[in-house]
Amino acid sequence: MKATHEHEWEAAPGLPSALPKGERVVWQGAPDWKRLAIHAFHVRKVALYFALMLAVQAINLTAPEGRVDWKPLVVATSLYALALTLLLGTAWMSARSTLYTLTNKRVVMRIGIVLTLTFNLPFKRIAGASLKTQGAGTGDIALALHPEDRIGWAHLWPHQRAWHVTQPQPTLRCVPDSQQVGEQLLNLWRAERAGQSLQLGDSPATAPVNQPHTPNHGMLA
CATH class of the missing domain: 2.30.29 (PH-domain like)
Structure with a gap:
């Protein structure tokens, strides 16, 4: 991987000071940010939890005649999607800032x-x-x-x-x-x-x- 110099205070990408003589x-x-999202931020587990919560909520909101009140589900789905987006974004930024x-x-x-x-x-x-x-x-x-x-x-x-x-x-x-x-x-x-x-x-x-x-x-x- 070719390093990019994003931190101007670094002597070299990833290094806070110049390497001593004899060190290279x-x-x-x-x-890998996708793997980091899965294994460090547990995105899959969180997504599964949200899916189960939506399923339980849908069952609870089902009317006796079989109709479902979709408005609370739409709100919950939007909030869950926002949370997953933030989690994925954090994983991406974490990987990008790491060297x-x-x-x-x-x-x-x-x-x-x-x-x-x-x-x-x-x-x-x-x-x-x-x-x-x-x-x-x-x-x-x-x-x-x-x-x-x-x-x-x-x-x-x-x-x-x-x-x-x-x-x-x-x-x-x-x-x-x-x-x-x-x-x-x-x-x-x-x-x-x-x-x-x-x-x-x-x-x-x-x-x-x-x-x-x-x-x-x-x-x-």
């Missing part, structure tokens, strides 16, 4: 729609990671930090691993070609921290022996 950008990318960067030394996450935040995650502070594929080549790459390092859950949202609140894990959400990006992260981590073991895979043949294998999940440990 290896990959940059952003979430993930892999260098040969660290992971950089520029996130935020109104308030832009940039997180620098050196490989030496990354204790592990997980890959969760979503189909169509996209997936989430969650980064587990050392216990002494902690980023606020609210600061990361929606770029965090679900259900990890006390020790939030920064996550590259809905990344296209996630398997290839995960392999790049693996190789960069190994090159930077030679002598330590890091593995990535979503099959029993490549998953670490100390981690249970689950379908569509790869582990870095």
Whole structure:
């Protein structure tokens, strides 16, 4: 993905300052906004909930002779459509304002729609990671930090691993070609921290022996 320079204060797209000598950008990318809407903003679940609510409302508004009072249904449908539009718009803006960067030394996450935040995650502070594929080549790459390092859950949202609140894990959400990006992260981590073991895979043949294998999940440990 070719980065565009939308933030004039950045030294380079996605980077708050110039890279030190010896450091280079290896990959940059952003979430697929449609997948982000589905997996982070749960648009499908919300739409299903609205559909069920409309069905219940239609049943309650059905007159004894079988006629339906359409006016309340039209109002409710308009409100539900507006809510879904706002949710989709938020997902689109979130993806558009996000830029993930892999260098040969660290992971950089520029996130935020109104308030832009940039997180620098050196490989030496990354204790592990997980890959969760979503189909169509996209997936989430969650980064587990050392216990002494902690980023606020609210600061990361929606770029965090679900259900990890006390020790939030920064996550590259809905990344296209996630398997290839995960392999790049693996190789960069190994090159930077030679002598330590890091593995990535979503099959029993490549998953670490100390981690249970689950379908569509790869582990870095």
